[in-house]
Amino acid sequence: MPPANRDLLLPPGTRRILHLDVDAFLASVECALHPELAGRPLVIGGLPHERNLVMSSSYEARVYGVRPGLLLAEAKRLCPHAIFRRGDAQAAARLRDELTRVVMRYTPRVEVTSIDDLLADVTGTARLFGPAFELAVALRAAVRAEVNLPVTIGIGTSVTLARLAGKLAKPGGVAEVWPGHEEAFLAGLPIEHLPGVGFSTGRLLARFSIRTVGDLRRVSREVLFASFGKLGLVLHDRARGVDPERIEPTWIPGPDGRLVRRAPRSIRRDSTFEPEEGSRRRVEAMLAYLVDRAMHKLRGLGLTVSTLEVHVRYVDTRPPSLRRAQRLAAPAEREAAAAETATRRVRRTLDAPTDSTDRVAAEARALLRSLPRRRALVKRVGVELANLRPASGWQGTLFSEPGGDRIAEDARGPSGSHADRQRRLDDAVDALRARVGFGRVLRGSSLALGETHELEVGGYRLRTPSLNQ
Secondary structure: OOOOOHHHHOOOOOOOEEEEEEOOHHHHHHHHHOHHHOOOOEEEOOOOOOOOEOOEEOHHHHOOOOOOOOEHHHHHHHOOOOEEEOOOHHHHHHHHHHHHHHHOOOOOOEEEOOOOEEEEEOOOOHHHHOOHHHHHHHHHHHHHHHOOOOEEEEEEOOHHHHHHHHHHHOOOOEEEOOOOOHHHHHHOOEHHHOOOOOHHHHHHHHHOOOOEHHHHHOOOHHHHHHHHOHHHHHHHHHOOOOOOOOOOOOEEEOOOOOEEEOOOOEEEEEEEEEEEEOOHHHHHHHHHHHHHHHHHHHHHOOEEEEEEEEEEEEEOOOOHHHHHHHHOOOHHHHHHHHHHOOEEEEEEEEEEEEOOHHHHHHHHHHHHHHOOOOOOEEEEEEEEEEEEEEOOOOOOOOOOOOOOOOOOOEOOEOOOOHHHHHHHHHHHHHHHHHHHOHHHOOOHHHHHHHHOOOEEOOEEOOOOOOOOO
8 A cells, every 4th residue: 555645755856747728618618607517518719600719619519519719600610509609818817816915825836838738846745735636636626626727747757747747637637746756657648749749840750650659769869850950859858757957946035025927938918800900090190009918018017128029920811713823923023922921020039128108009000011011912011029128217317308398388387308208108097997997098100900809898809808917
């Protein structure tokens, strides 16, 4: 009979990593908000008549073949009696934060890795909470009782093994790869389950009859490096259960002892046009709106941005006959046609870090206009804020700009520079949005979206409203 706490028999420092994945997250959020939906086929992403994709589906809907990425109309055909909802981004974020707080009662080393999963390092907690498996069972019960979300938990000695164990436990179970049994666990696993093996890599490996992780383990490190570069070295280690990835806590102690959120590496906001957009004015309005949302998030985290990227995806909407003719054209013309459907990116490093919406919006607009004009329609547009740093305070100016706006002066003296006024404007807008909602205070540069998008308290209803923040 195994000891009551067999984790205490492991060598000191043996890593115990938990991977928590919320089952059908967006559908589970709707069930948490509306308990009457529990046990019914539920599809999140929009209404059946909308040309959107399924973002999430309950397991009752998956029985009928409804999967994320499917067109909503097809989901309706497969499961006519399903309930369709658009989703609630604010509720999803709130429940994810509540889930994180429950996990942090067991360990402070918790990393939120995506909208629906997180990692927790419980190494060294065996004497306090018992073995990792029992801790995971208690944690799963606590999440269900307090947050009303179903979670699957995988346990391993590394991030990779914890994720793989969690796949075996879905939905709603707990699975553990016991230390020392990593290679035996991985040997018969299909190669496509190994993190880092995508479609193209898996297809290339299959050409050499490498179909399981055990097959991959027999390939030398040198051959993998020659074939896949750095990825080959990563796959060589992962096939042997070696993964040095560390947990980077999302919440860390602040100067006053309170927990503060660790700064993200980047902030990205993008959206898809449905149908494709041909108006440059509305494309610029969408970009301005996405910048506004991203900068609102940036200031809320107390950060500044130094690098800005704008990306646009074009789509070829010509009739099939014209596309066939283009494929038969000269190579140079075929290359130009392919470029019509490619994603174009342009990046710029700012001369100084900033958290000003006005400044970043002007830079983003300039980057968008610097891209070559194309006859194709725009399918997707987005912005990414990178090279983020903590804000170090604001240094105002003593005198207003020469010839500046004198109307804005008040009893306290000159209104200061344009940057000073924009700083005060951003603070005022952020405070108003906190009181009345983001969608109740909009900048004029994004008002053109009202022609094609419905405005709600939380902002414009974009194509993927459940993920827009």
